[in-house]
Amino acid sequence: xxxxxxxxxxxxxxxxxxxxxxxxxxxxxxxxxxxxxxxxxxxxxxxxxxxxxxxxxxxxxxxxxxxxxxxxxxxxxxxxxxxxxxxxxxxxxxxxx
Amino acid sequence: xxxxxxxxxxxxxxxxxxxxxxxxxxxxxxxxxxxxxxxxxxxxxxxxxxxxxxxxxxxxxxxxxxxxxxxxxxxxxxxxxxxxxxxxxxxxxxxxxxxxxxxxxxxxxxxxxxxxxxxxxxxxxxxxxxxxxxxxxxxxxxxxxxxxxxxxxxxxxxxxxxxxxxxxxxxxxxxxxxxxxxxxxxxxxxxxxxxxxxxxxxxxxxxxxxxxxxxxxxxxxxxxxxxxxxxxxxxxxxxxxxxxxxxxxxxxxxxxxxxxxxxxxxxxxxxxxxxxxxxxxxxxxxxxxxxxxxxxxxxxxxxxxxxxxxxxxxxxxxxxxxxxxxxxxxxxxxxxxxxxxxxxxxxxxxxxxxxxxxxxxxxxxxxxxxxxxxxxxxxxxxxxxxxxxxxxxxxxxxxxxxxxxxxxxxxxxxxxxxxxxxxxxxxxxxxxxxxxxxxxxxxxxxxxxxxxxxxxxxxxxxxxxxxxxxxxxxxxxxx
Numbered sequence: 257x258x259x260x261x262x263x264x265x266x267x268x269x270x271x272x273x274x275x276x277x278x279x280x281x282x283x284x285x286x287x288x289x290x291x292x293x294x295x296x297x298x299x300x301x302x303x304x305x306x307x308x309x310x311x312x313x314x315x316x317x318x319x320x321x322x323x324x325x326x327x328x329x330x331x332x333x334x335x336x337x338x339x340x341x342x343x344x345x346x347x348x349x350x351x352x353x
Numbered sequence: 354x355x356x357x358x359x360x361x362x363x364x365x366x367x368x369x370x371x372x373x374x375x376x377x378x379x380x381x382x383x384x385x386x387x388x389x390x391x392x393x394x395x396x397x398x399x400x401x402x403x404x405x406x407x408x409x410x411x412x413x414x415x416x417x418x419x420x421x422x423x424x425x426x427x428x429x430x431x432x433x434x435x436x437x438x439x440x441x442x443x444x445x446x447x448x449x450x451x452x453x454x455x456x457x458x459x460x461x462x463x464x465x466x467x468x469x470x471x472x473x474x475x476x477x478x479x480x481x482x483x484x485x486x487x488x489x490x491x492x493x494x495x496x497x498x499x500x501x502x503x504x505x506x507x508x509x510x511x512x513x514x515x516x517x518x519x520x521x522x523x524x525x526x527x528x529x530x531x532x533x534x535x536x537x538x539x540x541x542x543x544x545x546x547x548x549x550x551x552x553x554x555x556x557x558x559x560x561x562x563x564x565x566x567x568x569x570x571x572x573x574x575x576x577x578x579x580x581x582x583x584x585x586x587x588x589x590x591x592x593x594x595x596x597x598x599x600x601x602x603x604x605x606x607x608x609x610x611x612x613x614x615x616x617x618x619x620x621x622x623x624x625x626x627x628x629x630x631x632x633x634x635x636x637x638x639x640x641x642x643x644x645x646x647x648x649x650x651x652x653x654x655x656x657x658x659x660x661x662x663x664x665x666x667x668x669x670x671x672x673x674x675x676x677x678x679x680x681x682x683x684x685x686x687x688x689x690x691x692x693x694x695x696x697x698x699x700x701x702x703x704x705x706x707x708x709x710x711x712x713x714x715x716x717x718x719x720x721x722x723x724x725x726x727x728x729x730x731x732x733x734x735x736x737x738x739x740x741x742x743x744x745x746x747x748x749x750x751x752x753x754x755x756x757x758x759x760x761x762x763x764x765x766x767x768x769x770x771x772x773x774x775x776x777x778x779x780x781x782x783x784x785x786x787x788x789x790x791x792x793x794x795x796x797x798x799x800x801x802x803x804x805x806x807x808x809x810x811x812x813x814x815x816x817x818x819x820x821x822x823x824x825x826x827x828x829x830x831x832x
Contacts, residue, residue: 268719293662337683349695
């Protein structure tokens with residue numbers, strides 16, 4: 257893996273890796289990938305085992321206010337947001353001309 | 354060193370009136386005042402809340418009302434578990450501004466049980482690490498030796514209990530993050546079966562591996578906490594309805610005869626490279642159990658040698674997905690003011706907010722899931738996960754439990770492995786297989802002439818009763 261690979265992965269993950277850190281990450285990945293490449297030694301395959309437990313999905317019920325949360329949850333969520341206008345989250349322009 | 358407080362002892366003292374909740378809280382706050390500046394176990398302490406709660410509990414005791422086993426017990430909470438209206442940072446800058454908007458289910462259950470929630474504890478950023486050194490808010494130190502790490506990622510939780518600043522704690526464990534710090538600090542740490550405890554309100558790292566569990570001074574204390582937090586939660590679709598056989602049976606844990614039990618010793622876990630003091634300690638543990646009539650049998654878990662590489666594919670893959678939500682848009686740190694467009698907000702917020710280890714794991718996860726590599730890495734790792742699970746299932750047909758060291762060596766010095774990620778990843782060598790297989794595991798303090806050492810017990814899915822019984826029997830024999 258080289259620095260252009262690291263940058264490509266960073267683009268996919270919406271992260272910027274500063275130039276001064278790129279070679280460090282490159283070296284780290286060489287070692288990590290060598291380690292995990294050991295899995296190719298294993299040729300045996302199994303049918304993936306069923307889970308050992310059975311999930312119980314909840315009833316699909318519409319709530320005006322979900323009783324699992326306090327009544328002011330809407331306000332609290334809005335307060336967490338960086339910029340709000342009339343109860344709407346404000347974001348940067350997505351589409352440009 | 355003073356005898357650590359336990360839940361059962363403290364409960365008896367509160368009921369008998371030989372102490373009050375206010376005295377207990379004052380004592381905990383005094384310990385925090387003396388030690389926390391150095392140890393950095395807590396990132397936030399709820400001083401006024403807990404003083405008020407202690408007074409309310411003392412009033413209740415005076416009325417003669419029955420006190421629940423956890424009522425009035427001071428517990429710390431790993432800062433990846435949400436408490437309503439309290440900051441929840443996962444020790445990351447990207448969540449430094451964030452205040453939780455609801456209680457995690459485990460917190461609701463502890464509050465209902467009357468637990469005194471003392472504060473939030475430090476962790477490796479987003480629970481990624483084995484030393485608590487990658488926290489954005491400085492490392493935590495080991496109370497037993499201030500030059501050493503307490504382990505991680507639940508290092509703050511472990512240090513708070515081992516340092517006498519909490520009677521117990523809740524941590525989370527994805528690859529060993531409860532058990533390894535418990536071993537490094539000389540306390541008990543339990544990772545339950547996957548699905549036993551709700552993950553709702555736990556900031557997710559790897560959703561198919563994460564479990565919340567207790568850190569405590571005794572096995573019985575861990576059992577009392579687990580009994581309170583376990584069970585199905587409709588807000589977590591991966592949590593299960595426990596059958597009567599699977600539910601904890603504390604009277605049985607306290608009295609069961611272990612002489613009829615068989616414990617497996619997997620040869621793959623007793624390898625060259627284990628520190629001599631660990632080997633010697635585990636030998637003593639085995640002799641103690643033999644004295645109780647436990648039978649030991651050598652077993653093999655052949656795919657264990659692939660547990661670390663399997664984990665370091667599956668876990669980062671899930672991390673890269675789970676941490677996509679931290680984008681500077683809806684909550685947390687945001688670089689929107691210096692960004693020119695939406696994608697710039699994401700990149701700048703994430704660059705500023707994430708530390709090196711978090712960035713490394715996100716990139717690794719992105720790589721193993723990317724086109725052209727998914728088949729070689731992720732699909733292969735899922736196959737080997739199935740083989741590791743099969744190893745355990747076959748072993749548990751012949752043995753009731755499995756015993757191993759928790760760690761290959763004792764707590765290392767702060768800074769010793771900080772720049773060597775592979776060496777740090779190998780810290781999990783004895784713990785990750787339990788997460789991969791989804792089985793429960795507990796670390797219990799073992800004999801030592803120096804730094805703390807832990808031994809690990811594992812059992813089949815939902816059989817926490819067996820490992821808690823064995824753990825309790827060991828403690829009763831050696832106290």
